[in-house]
Amino acid sequence: MSKNIVVYSNTGCAKCMMLKKWLDMKKIAYDELNISENQDARNHLIDAGLRQLPQVEIDDNFIEFEEYNDILEHL
Secondary structure, three states: OOOOEEEEEOOOOHHHHHHHHHHHHOOOOOEEEEOOOOHHHHHHHHHOOOOOOOEEEEOOEEEOOOOOHHHHOOO
């Protein structure tokens, strides 16, 4: 069963671009929500107490990661 992965990003965010590039290299499918274009996504992060980008949500749960390979543990 595949997991639903959402990347929360912002326009011009270098870390966000690097994460998306890494996910593409690993052939991991994801949806992207840009908080500068989507107020609901921005509010969702604020409600969750998250202030830094990028954020990754897998099956409706935000995950913590220091390195991109940490994400693999949640897939």
